[in-house]
Amino acid sequence: MIEAIGLGYSYPDGTTALDGVDVRIERGERVALLGPNGAGKSTLLQVLGGLIEPDAGSLHYFGETTDADSVRDRLSVLTQNPADYLFNPTVREDLAYGPTQQDAPQRDVDRRVEAIAERLGLSSLLSKPPFRLSGGQQRRAALASALTVDPEVLLLDEPLSNVDAANRSEILDLLAELSNDGITLVTSTPETELLPHLADRVLLLDAGGSVVASGPTREILTDTELLADCNLRPPQVVRLFDGDDPIPLTVEEARRRLDGS
Numbered sequence: 001m002i003e004a005i006g007l008g009y010s011y012p013d014g015t016t017a018l019d020g021v022d023v024r025i026e027r028g029e030r031v032a033l034l035g036p037n038g039a040g041k042s043t044l045l046q047v048l049g050g051l052i053e054p055d056a057g058s059l060h061y062f063g064e065t066t067d068a069d070s071v072r073d074r075l076s077v078l079t080q081n082p083a084d085y086l087f088n089p090t091v092r093e094d095l096a097y098g099p100t101q102q103d104a105p106q107r108d109v110d111r112r113v114e115a116i117a118e119r120l121g122l123s124s125l126l127s128k129p130p131f132r133l134s135g136g137q138q139r140r141a142a143l144a145s146a147l148t149v150d151p152e153v154l155l156l157d158e159p160l161s162n163v164d165a166a167n168r169s170e171i172l173d174l175l176a177e178l179s180n181d182g183i184t185l186v187t188s189t190p191e192t193e194l195l196p197h198l199a200d201r202v203l204l205l206d207a208g209g210s211v212v213a214s215g216p217t218r219e220i221l222t223d224t225e226l227l228a229d230c231n232l233r234p235p236q237v238v239r240l241f242d243g244d245d246p247i248p249l250t251v252e253e254a255r256r257r258l259d260g261s
């Protein structure tokens with residue numbers, strides 16, 4: 001779906017955010033970009049989504065083109081700033097904005113908006129001005145607006161930050177459904193705790209904006225030394241069961257282990 005070779009990017013003040021990054025994302029994969037604060041995850045996500053042009057390297061989309069603009073309606077990027085997506089008088093209009101731009105028929109737009117709003121618990125907020133929503137509600141509304149365009153690839157920058165526990169579960173369930181529907185998910189996160197629910201493969205970035213490891217989630221999250229080199233820790237349950245084989249990655253897996261099933 002996306003192939004990037006040798007990506008480099010420095011901000012105008014000279015900060016190097018990405019240094020020689022190679023990424024290959026296959027159709028239907030769930031990939032996490034993991035790294036400490038400042039590792040370049042947001043920058044990489046925006047470069048992959050075509051929002052920032054890299055200084056070095058090459059990008060190919062869908063095996064067809066190097067031009068992100070020409071595949072804009074097949075990729076949806078959710079940055080960390082909900083204001084990037086919420087700029088209309090009402091939440092309903094924000095959610096309708098993308099599909100309307102794609103010239104989807106009005107009935108189709110309404111159907112998509114209602115369905116996604118319902119799925120993300122936003123139905124009662126549709127007529128509100130987005131700036132009247134709470135921070136967590138704004139993040140959900142921004143996610144909803146990224147979904148109403150029906151993307152093939154969804155690139156999400158820390159979609160669970162500033163979201164309460166109930167809504168986190170709701171979003172995780174929704175992402176699992178999207179993945180089951182074949183949508184490719186790329187998610188950035190500085191946290192290991194919920195990562196097993198988000199991704200099957202992890203790209204680990206260090207503070208210098210380089211990929212230091214790439215592999216199955218289990219392999220990366222149980223490599224305590226590798227994570228420590230990037231100022232990260234394994235999930236608590238991994239630390240608790242360290243030395244077991246295989247080490248459970250989630251509370252559910254640990255519970256099954258303790259139940260002996």
Ligand SMILES: Nc1ncnc2c1ncn2[C@@H]1O[C@H](COP(=O)(O)OP(=O)(O)OP(=O)(O)O)[C@@H](O)[C@H]1O
Binds near residue numbers: 035036043
């Ligand atoms: N607009 C900017 N101008 C200058 N430097 C920037 C800018 N945005 C980010 N940076 C720098 O680029 C580097 C990578 O930042 P980026 O936001 O991509 O990291 P991140 O891994 O997403 O961090 P976090 O987990 O804190 O969100 C950091 O050193 C950051 O200070």
